[in-house]
Amino acid sequence: MNLAEILRTAISNTFRSRLRTTLTVLAIFVGAFTLTLTNGIGTGIRNYIASQTSSLGGDDLITVMKASLTEQGGFGPSSEGPTPYDPDKTMLSAGPGFSFEALTDADIAVVESIPGILEAEPLRIVVPDYVQYGDGTPYELSVNPSPPELSVDLVAGAYFAPRGTYDATADGAVGGELYLPVSYVEPLGFASPAAAIGSQVTIGVSDAFGSQHLVTARVAGVQQASLFGDSALLSHDLSESLFAAQTTGLPEAVTAVYQSATARFAAGASQAQVDAIKQALGEEGLAGITMADRLGSFQTVLDAIIGVLNAFAVIALVAAGFGIINTLLMSVQERTREIGLMKAMGLGAGKIFGLFSAEAVFIGFLGSAIGSLVAIVLGSVISDVLANGFLSDLQGLRILSFDWVSVLGVILLVMFIAFLAGTLPARSAARLDPIDALRYE
């Protein structure tokens, strides 16, 4: 009996006691179904976050700030004790009672001097009052503080012209370009996202003395609603224009301090290289946070939740494993004579073991394949319904996504559990003494 013959025989044996096989397969089905679904949710959310975060900023960016800023983040006693006062620290006031150590142009130069850093630029925080199209209703506008180069999900329009190539005068004294969140399109008075492209909107911004300045901006694109809120992304030129208007009349000592800076390193840099950059920043009293760091904590929470869900599914599978043991032990009992006969006719113990193991694995395969298939079909339907239903605000979110690697992983895992469960009955079958088995009544 070769392997193919053993498999064929095992499969046909599986169907000899249909009801029992069906019930065992059902138990595995439940486990595999659950596991595929929970995995699907994990994949779906992970995919969504990945697509969302590609809009948050490239993997080649690192946000730099004073190290003290990150150290003060936690509550509770600091192991280092109180920090001595340093009158030379540059502090940035962020409203009454709240100030923090800020970056200066000197710090930016230091950052740029660090090997591996291609360029660094201070983060301009601009706080526009409103945005208005023509004589329409003005709406408050929040600004995405990310660098303008990041790849945003555009519904319509095109990406910003490369830095320094935008000819403001050609469009008629425009401060720069912006991507408008899709939710602003209708309220501002545009018929459609496409209609907004190329239009000029007016942005109002107040300076420290309370006088309002108007800056005109060209709508370069309309961006998809995202998990990270409805905020507009500004081109470099527009940021500069708005910042200039916002800081009208202020001395440079006030305008040349920054909460943070964005530095770019070579795209595709290894983790070791990024770590080296962080190390170098640390030696300068600075701290760097990459996108991966920010996502890390979020991902960890997500993975933990999916992990717990998966654990439940695996518990169901372990229970199903006992079902397999039970089913096969009954089979061995029922087929004792047949096993004895086959052994008397010269079938080796190893092949008997193989027969029953293969049967267990096949039962596992049946349960997991059917379970995964049903989960995928049902999950896709549910996911479609939800995407058009109460998750429709989160565009691009497919709560259940299935990638074949993880589905295959589930099936293989279940088959492995089934194999483990099958070893016990298979062993007792293989150990049967042919004479005892043939005497067995």
Added chain:
Amino acid sequence: MTTATISPAAGNVFEARGLTKTYGSGALRFEALRGIDLDIANGESLAIVGKSGSGKSTLMHILALLDSATSGSLTVAGKDAKSLTTQELNRLRNQEFGFVFQQFFMIPNATVLENVIMPLKIAGVDASERRRRGMEVLELVEMADKAANRATNLSGGQKQRMIIARALANRPRAIFADEPTGNLDSATGEVIEDLLFDLNATQGITLIIVTHDEELAARCQRRVYLKDGLVVDSGAVSASGVRA
């Protein structure tokens, strides 16, 4: 590796010397065989006769390499049974021996043909050859028309003919039959007996029949009577002696 093969020319297929078999120990100790010497020549028909508990089935199991003796020696086709590996044992039982049991021992829900080709399947013969040889032996026992029937739907005589076909499938040199007619009425039993002795006569297959039926035993060339694990009498028709 020289495999143990029963060649038609070989003198004695089985040579047993001082075979004993003991079950249990202490107070539960039971001696099933207490020193059996027995030679079985190639191509002869031998009846092992005895009441239940005489040790005749145990002796057959040991000869058929299904069980091992507690002490004594057994030579099968010139090879010491103790020296055979598990693989060689399996091969011998599969290729050289055929088994016919009183209780048939078949796969009830499988077809007649599927039952018959079981030894071929175990031997690893490919599917088309299995079918061909299966039909060939079914033809021999006049059961070819029942090939596709379920084994359970057969009459007792048909079942036993199917089992004989199964025993013949691998073209064995020896057939062990344990009360082959025990479950059959006398007319059917006679048909089965005729079949077995015909195979013995025409194909030279060594026939070892375990029975308590004197009439069946009388048809064999030689009879060995067992009582309490010892050979008490042997009625030799042929010249070959029994060292009882």
